[in-house]
Amino acid sequence: MYGHILKYRLMCLTKDKDNMFWILIFPIVLSTLLYAALSNIGNQELFHQIPLALVAEEEESEEVTRLMNATDLVEFQMMDQTEAQASLENEELIGYVLMDEEMKFVVQTKGMEQSIVRLFLNHYRQTVGTVENIMRNHPEQMGSVVNRLETRQVFTTPVSAARAKLDPMLIFFFALIAMTCMYGAYLGLREAVDIQANLSDLAARINIAPIHKMKTFFYSISAAVIIQVLIISVLLAYLQFVLKINLGDRSVLIYLTSVLGSVLGVMAGAFIGTVLKTSENMKNAIVTIFSLGGAYLAGLMNFSTKYTVAENVPILTVLNPVNLLADAYYALYMFDSLERYWMNIMYMIGFIILFFLGTYMNVRRRKYASI
Amino acid sequence: MPVFKVCMRIIKHNLPALGIYLAIFLGISVLYATNMNQEVDPNFSQSKIPMAIMSQDDTPFTEGLKEHLSGVARFVDLEDDKEAIQDALYFREVVYILRIPQGFTDDFLNDDYQMLEKTVIEDASNTYYIDLALDQYLNTARLYVGIESMDATQLADTVLGDLEEEIEVVVTTTASNQSVMAFMVQYFNYLGYGLFSILILGVSFTMFLLHDVDVKNRNASSPIPKGRIVREHIFANVTFAFAALTFFLIALFVLGVREFTIPMLLFVLNAIVFTLCALGISFVIGTLVKSKAAIHAVANVVALGLSFLSGVFVPQFLLSDTVLKVASFSPVYWYVRANEYIGQMTEVSPDRLVIPLQGMGIQLIFAIMFLSIALVIGKRKWGLKNI
Numbered sequence: 001m002y003g004h005i006l007k008y009r010l011m012c013l014t015k016d017k018d019n020m021f022w023i024l025i026f027p028i029v030l031s032t033l034l035y036a037a038l039s040n041i042g043n044q045e046l047f048h049q050i051p052l053a054l055v056a057e058e059e060e061s062e063e064v065t066r067l068m069n070a071t072d073l074v075e076f077q078m079m080d081q082t083e084a085q086a087s088l089e090n091e092e093l094i095g096y097v098l099m100d101e102e103m104k105f106v107v108q109t110k111g112m113e114q115s116i117v118r119l120f121l122n123h124y125r126q127t128v129g130t131v132e133n134i135m136r137n138h139p140e141q142m143g144s145v146v147n148r149l150e151t152r153q154v155f156t157t158p159v160s161a162a163r164a165k166l167d168p169m170l171i172f173f174f175a176l177i178a179m180t181c182m183y184g185a186y187l188g189l190r191e192a193v194d195i196q197a198n199l200s201d202l203a204a205r206i207n208i209a210p211i212h213k214m215k216t217f218f219y220s221i222s223a224a225v226i227i228q229v230l231i232i233s234v235l236l237a238y239l240q241f242v243l244k245i246n247l248g249d250r251s252v253l254i255y256l257t258s259v260l261g262s263v264l265g266v267m268a269g270a271f272i273g274t275v276l277k278t279s280e281n282m283k284n285a286i287v288t289i290f291s292l293g294g295a296y297l298a299g300l301m302n303f304s305t306k307y308t309v310a311e312n313v314p315i316l317t318v319l320n321p322v323n324l325l326a327d328a329y330y331a332l333y334m335f336d337s338l339e340r341y342w343m344n345i346m347y348m349i350g351f352i353i354l355f356f357l358g359t360y361m362n363v364r365r366r367k368y369a370s371i
Numbered sequence: 372m373p374v375f376k377v378c379m380r381i382i383k384h385n386l387p388a389l390g391i392y393l394a395i396f397l398g399i400s401v402l403y404a405t406n407m408n409q410e411v412d413p414n415f416s417q418s419k420i421p422m423a424i425m426s427q428d429d430t431p432f433t434e435g436l437k438e439h440l441s442g443v444a445r446f447v448d449l450e451d452d453k454e455a456i457q458d459a460l461y462f463r464e465v466v467y468i469l470r471i472p473q474g475f476t477d478d479f480l481n482d483d484y485q486m487l488e489k490t491v492i493e494d495a496s497n498t499y500y501i502d503l504a505l506d507q508y509l510n511t512a513r514l515y516v517g518i519e520s521m522d523a524t525q526l527a528d529t530v531l532g533d534l535e536e537e538i539e540v541v542v543t544t545t546a547s548n549q550s551v552m553a554f555m556v557q558y559f560n561y562l563g564y565g566l567f568s569i570l571i572l573g574v575s576f577t578m579f580l581l582h583d584v585d586v587k588n589r590n591a592s593s594p595i596p597k598g599r600i601v602r603e604h605i606f607a608n609v610t611f612a613f614a615a616l617t618f619f620l621i622a623l624f625v626l627g628v629r630e631f632t633i634p635m636l637l638f639v640l641n642a643i644v645f646t647l648c649a650l651g652i653s654f655v656i657g658t659l660v661k662s663k664a665a666i667h668a669v670a671n672v673v674a675l676g677l678s679f680l681s682g683v684f685v686p687q688f689l690l691s692d693t694v695l696k697v698a699s700f701s702p703v704y705w706y707v708r709a710n711e712y713i714g715q716m717t718e719v720s721p722d723r724l725v726i727p728l729q730g731m732g733i734q735l736i737f738a739i740m741f742l743s744i745a746l747v748i749g750k751r752k753w754g755l756k757n758i
Contacts, residue, residue, distance in 0.1 A: 018664045029672055033679035036694045044689055047496040073499060088543070091715075098541075106541045115418040116500050119443065121538050123507040130511050130533045134518060141518045148514055155509045156469075156502065157486040158493075162457045166492055171462075307462035334457055 001211065002219055009191070009223035019186050024231050027180040028238055034176065035243045038169045049075045050113045053084040053096035064099065071120055097121065162334050164248060170333060171299040171306060171326075173245055178325035179295035180235050181261030184228035185287045188269025191220040192359070193280055196273075197368050207368075217363055221266060228262035248333035257332070257345070261325045264348050265291075267355035268321065274362040294322030324348050374590075374600050378577045378607030385576050388667075389569050396565035397622060400558055417442060420497045422467040423449040423459070430476040432512070435527030439508045439534055443500060456490060466497045469505070476523050479509075482516050508534065555628065556714035559638050562619050563645060563706050564678040569615050570646075570653045571670040574608050578657030579666065612650045616642060637713045637727055644731045644738070645706040651741030652702075658748045677703040687711060702737040705730040 014020065054076045056064050068076045076097075079087070084096040088108055095107035095114055105121055107114045127149070134145055195217050197204040206216060236258060239245045247254055268290065272283055292300075297320055299306035306326070310317050317323050328344040335341075382389075422444035426433055437446075447465045449455060459465045470488040478485050487505075491498040512530045515521060521529065580586060581604060590600060620639065628635075656673065660666050678684060680694055681703035687695065698704040709730030716723055 018668075021668050026668075026671070029676065033676055037679045037685040037690060040689050040691050041685070045492065045495045045497065047494055047499050073503070102539060104539045104541055106543060108543050110416060110418070110542070112418050112496055112500070115443070116496065116503065118417065118538070118540055119500065119503050119507075122534075122536070123503065125538050126507065126511065126534050126536050129536050130514055133533065134514060138518055144517055145514060148510075148517065152506070152510050153484055153513055154506075155484060155487050156489045156505065159470075159488045159490050161460050161490050161492070166461050168461070168463070304462055304464075307458065307464060310458075311464075330461075334461060335454060337454075340454065 001215075005216065005219040006223050006226075009220045010227065012194075013187055013190065013223060013227050016190065019190065023180070023183045023186060023228070024234065027176060027183070027235050031173065031176055031235070031239060031243065034169075034172050035245065038172060041169055042167055047073075049073065050117055051075050051077070051093050052117060053077050053079040053087060053093050054099065055079060055081045055084050055096055056099035067097075067099075067124060070124055073120060074117060163336050164333055165246075167246075168303050170245070170247065171303055171330065173239060173247070174326040174329040174333075175295045175298040175300035175306070175322070177232070177235065177239070177258065177329065178261060178298055178322045179291055179300060181228070181232055181258060181325055182265040182268065182291035182294060182322050184224065184231075184262050184265025185269030185272065185291060186284070187224035187228055188221065188266035188271075189273040189280075189283055189287055190269075191217070191224050191266075192270045192273025192363075193283075195220060195363065196366070199280065213363060213366075214360070217270075217359075221270060224266045224269075225263055228266055229259055232258045232262050247329065250332045253332055253341075254329060257325065257328050260345065260348055260352075264321055264325070264352050264355075267352050267359070270359045271355040274359045291322060294320045295326075298323040298326040318347055321348065321351050324351070372603050372606075373595065374581075374603035375607045375610075377581070378604060378611070381577045381580055382573050382611055385573065389572055392565055392568045392572070393618070396561060396619075399561060400622065400626060418500070419443060419445040420467060420501060421445050421447045421463070421465045422469065422501060423447050423456075423465045424469045424471065425449075425451055426471040427473040428471045428475040430523045432476040432479065432523040432527045433471055435531050436471075436505070436508050438531060440501070440504055443504045460490065460492065463492075466495065467491050467501045469501075479512070480516060480521075480523065480526070484513075551628065551630070552634070552714045555635070555638060556710050558623060558626075558628075559642060559710045560683045560707050562642060563649075563681075563703055564674055564683050566612075566615055566619065566642075566646060567649045567652075567678070567703070568670050568674040570612055570649045571656055571674060572666060573611050573615070574650065574653035575657040575660055575666040575670070576663075577604070577608065578654070579660060579663060582658075608650060608654070612646050616646050633719045634713050634716050637716075637724075638710065641706060641709045641713065641727065641731055641734075644734045645702065648702040648706075648734045648738040648741065651738045651745065654745030655741050655748065658745055677701045680704075682707045682711075702734045705733045705737075709734075 050073060052074045054064065054068065056078070058064065059078050064078075079096065081096075081098070084093070084106075087093045088096060088106065091108075094111070095105055095117060098104040098106055103121065103125065105118055131145060131149070134141060193199045194203050195206060195213065197207040207213070209216075233255075236247075236255065240247065240251075269287060272286055272290070276283055276286065296302075297305060297309050297316060306323070309323075317327065324344045324347050328341050328348070331338070331341040331344065420443060422440065424437060424440075424446065426437075444467070447459070449459055449465055449468070456468060460468070468490040470490075472485050472487070475485050475487070489498075489502075491501075508530060511533055512526055515526060515529060581590075591597075620642075652673070656666075656669055660669055677698075680690075680698040681687075681701055682690055682695075682698070683703065687704075687707060690698070695704070709727040712723075712726045712730070
């Protein structure tokens with residue numbers, strides 16, 4: 001009997017083109033778009049040598065040479081002022097240095113690169129001032145000062161931040177995988193509708209059959225979970241092997257988390273389908289808000305949302321199952337310790353039990369006097 | 372105008388579905404608008420980076436260091452916990468964490484230098500920026516240490532005094548407000564997505580219903596000439612499209628942008644051309660879709676897809692060249708490109724108008740092309756000739 005029902009439920013669910021589009025095709029399309037749009041985002045914050053023009057009357061002077069060799073942060077080009085101004089307006093340069101009587105820095109807009117150059121030029125000027133200051137009071141120390149200027153001390157040493165690269169792009173994909181798991185709710189909802197005689201004709205027919213209702217429900221739910229697990233496997237394979245996104249080195253745990261997430265998604269749908277007394281359209285809308293809204297709070301559309309929510313409304317991180325899943329992936333990727341990961345898993349299991357009990361209480365022993 | 376009226380009723384009936392897109396669009400816009408700074412600041416201000424300092428050595432010298440760093444950093448309070456630090460770094464809430472060890476000042480004054488630990492995002496511009504400021508304070512202090520005997524307070528005061536000297540910065544653009552312009556670019560770019568989604572849905576709904584076989588047969592038996600049905604249908608969709616555009620422009624006004632400048636006019640003109648183009652694409656989709664559920668799927672994939680690839684959500688300069696090449700086959704790309712150029716316009720001169728006008732021209736060609744395709748498919752598929 002199990003095999004029979006399972007087979008037909010699998011056929012029913014896979015032939016539902018609407019659901020298949022949203023659960024399978026949409027996440028794959030969205031992940032491709034996210035990948036295309038975001039694959040360069042990490043490079044944006046990387047440092048690149050800043051192109052800058054130097055405008056000086058005497059191009060060979062000692063000061064010009066000293067300034068040009070003072071840093072690797074800037075790439076100087078000698079230009080006359082008209083040329084420099086034109087390059088600035090065409091945005092080929094972020095600014096130019098005018099070596100008049102006083103040094104001036106000409107920019108068009110404010111920004112990070114301009115700030116770096118200004119800081120460097122200030123420091124250049126300040127160092128000259130400091131040396132003059134010391135020379136005035138201690139001319140005998142000339143040799144020592146020059147020596148110290150030439151051997152500038154490095155005062156900082158970098159300490160590793162995390163076990164993996166701090167790649168901001170991943171948070172979008174963690175939220176996307178979590179959202180896809182939660183899309184399993186559409187399947188769970190469909191199963192819930194198809195066993196409640198007051199909601200569909202098919203369910204009315206199934207209810208007449210001499211088979212325990214919870215058994216039927218269990219069989220159908222297992223079909224939904226099987227499909228959802230297959231879908232999430234396809235998505236994970238697509239991310240890992242086609243888009244070549246590095247989700248971290250704990251692949252087995254990532255997969256098992258996704259399986260648990262699929263069960264959570266399907267059960268959430270079943271819960272919404274049985275507990276709420278409203279139309280099927282409304283229930284579908286609630287599933288959409290629950291999964292898409294949850295994914296938004298977990299960082300699907302804006303990288304910093306997840307952190308902002310965790311800092312300002314910490315309770316939402318626990319109450320939002322999409323975030324629990326996304327955070328589990330994030331914890332696997334970032335931290336050596338798995339404490340935070342297991343905490344998320346425990347909450348997810350808690351939700352699954354809650355959804356199961358809620359569904360069970362509502363489905364069992366339901367009798368219909370008239371439909 | 373019975374056909375026109377029917378189209379309007381169909382759209383009215385589907386307003387809740389369209390409302391979702393309007394609400395998402397307005398929500399995002401309000402969020403951006405609250406960050407918009409209306410004031411124009413003519414002076415150069417240094418960028419400030421979020422940074423955390425964990426000091427075990429609180430002396431006047433390290434206080435001086437913090438004071439100097441406050442010119443380039445915004446200090447963030449951070450719990451000294453490994454996971455909290457990793458979290459904050461990952462989400463860029465803080466990009467530079469500096470640890471000052473105990474006894475750092477005493478050792479420094481004795482010409483013995485302890486290393487400061489920094490936890491940073493590797494190779495980021497921000498890291499170089501803070502390093503530069505840190506290095507300047509400490510190396511300037513080091514010049515004095517070997518030469519004059521000073522205590523921590525004197526050393527900090529002397530160094531801070533030396534570091535007060537600044538070069539003059541000339542900012543050539545002060546006329547236009549960069550913050551408002553940036554918001555406008557963002558608003559009009561997002562408008563591309565919002566408008567596109569709404570038009571695909573609205574136009575497809577009317578076309579789907581009017582091209583239903585029974586409705587088509589009923590219309591064929593009515594005394595209204597076929598040409599008029601088609602004209603009224605097109606007119607209804609154009610009215611709907613421009614009503615939607617007007618709604619977005621009024622929303623912009625309500626959000627506080629009330630400038631009537633030449634760039635503003637260009638933004639609006641670009642949006643009008645884009646509306647025509649989106650209308651053309653919506654006509655094509657409307658003639659091709661087979662079920663109502665498919666309309667939502669197509670609207671999402673086409674509007675979201677083209678917007679992502681063309682730089683609506685992520686600025687074009689961040690997209691890779693391959694993506695941009697693919698995107699250049701879509702009108703959204705030219706719409707966004709024109710917006711970005713208009714946004715950078717510091718003065719209006721003929722050579723600065725070339726790229727925005729070129730963008731609009733290409734969109735017009737796209738619009739004509741899509742409209743022609745829609746008419747050809749419509750004639751073949753639905754037999755408009757025989758209505």
